[in-house]
Amino acid sequence: MVPTLVVFGAGGLAREAAMVARRLGHEAAAFVDRAPGPAIHDIPVMTEAEAARRHPGADAVIAVGDHALRRRLAAVAADLGFACPALIDPTTVTGPGVGFADGVLVLPGAVFTVDVAVGAHVLVNPGVTIAHDVAIGAFASLSPGVHVAGNVAIGEDAFLGIGASVANGRPGRPLTIGAGAFVAAGATVTAEVAPGLRVAGVPARPLPSKDLQP
Template sequence: MTRPGSLRNWNDNEWQLHRASKDRPKEAIDTFLSWCSAELEVLHRGYQVVIRRTPRLEGFALMAARPLLIYGAGGHAREVLGIARAALNVEPVALLDDFNPGRTVSNVEVITYADAITRFPDANILIAIGDSPARKSLYHRALSDGLTPLTLRAPGVWMSSTASVGPGSQIFFGTAISENVVIGENVIINFHCSISHDVVIADHCTLAPRVTCAGNVAIDCCATIGVGATVINGSAGKPLKIGRNAFVGAGAVVISDVPAETVVAGVPARPLRSSA
């Protein structure tokens, strides 16, 4: 399949398609289909255009014709790799590991970050590192080097049309995201989480599997909520707050504000120590 126009025009048109698809999905689809034949060729090793039907848009979503890099080569990275294959029908060109390159993981080459930006300077990237502060640092490094963060949403995620998700965020299978939820950049929301109405999750936060977050909650930058934790609701105009770099232990039940830089655990959750 031949791309329409130059790579620069293609990227500009892709951006316009995404903008148009929010309000005029049929117009966006018709525009894209006018560019290329009905039979779309899936190219090898990550350089591909993928059109997939999505219930939220009642149309199609377009993935850029760029290689995909995944930063990380551990357990979380392998999960992100599996979701990328399932959700986007894309094969990443490499996993990035500065400490143990020169191997393969799940049939994907592992290389250093420096090698990646030399070989794939126009790539999309997902930061598949569970540690929130570390992921923040790597995310800004990738942006400064001209890489483009890709938003990953697994099949089987339900998300309200009034919710929004920032670039670089990863939403895993089985998660439900309700009305007027705002999710920032580079956020991880793991398997089977429940995010109720009017929750704001700031950039670089991490929600482990099966976190339940009731309505009117504000989670500040780089906070981490552990496996199976529950956060009760705040109220309109007075959300329950989880502070910057706070850490909520597995199975905890949060019933009041959690200060920044604090580790809490238990039922109900109580402070244990500083997370700084």
């Protein structure tokens, strides 16, 4: 039987998640939004309650970019009885010791070499490369083309902008990007980033201005 998938979200990432689902042979049966709306790519848009009524026992993917909303919707999906197995595009390259927790969404063209732990509901956009001995905390977001070298630890809810790079740590002493940190587009991280800190540039430095918003 073709697995049925409910896609939480109705924006660009949700459409991308539905694409991955199709590529895996799943049936993307619904997009979930605050209110019903016109079908998207022939997939109906409905509320979470309606999705739970129509598709009991289906799997779900939380396909929203904002990590805080992703957390909230993951709890909603669990309350409604949806399981969120990892949704990994078939082009993904993985080696030994690579593990994905529930809810992980990996879009096409990502590489995880060896010994990489990807936490719950982490978002991995197209063309991300992750080298050996990397841990990625729950609900972190890796934008398209992020590159992470070996021996790196990325905290929960961290955001790495498009094209950001992270230099290597050392065995047993990972370069750490703290929980909730924000790494701007194109930045190169060469040293630890404290939890909640916002950095930009090459090499990455703290953003001086509070008016820089994600």
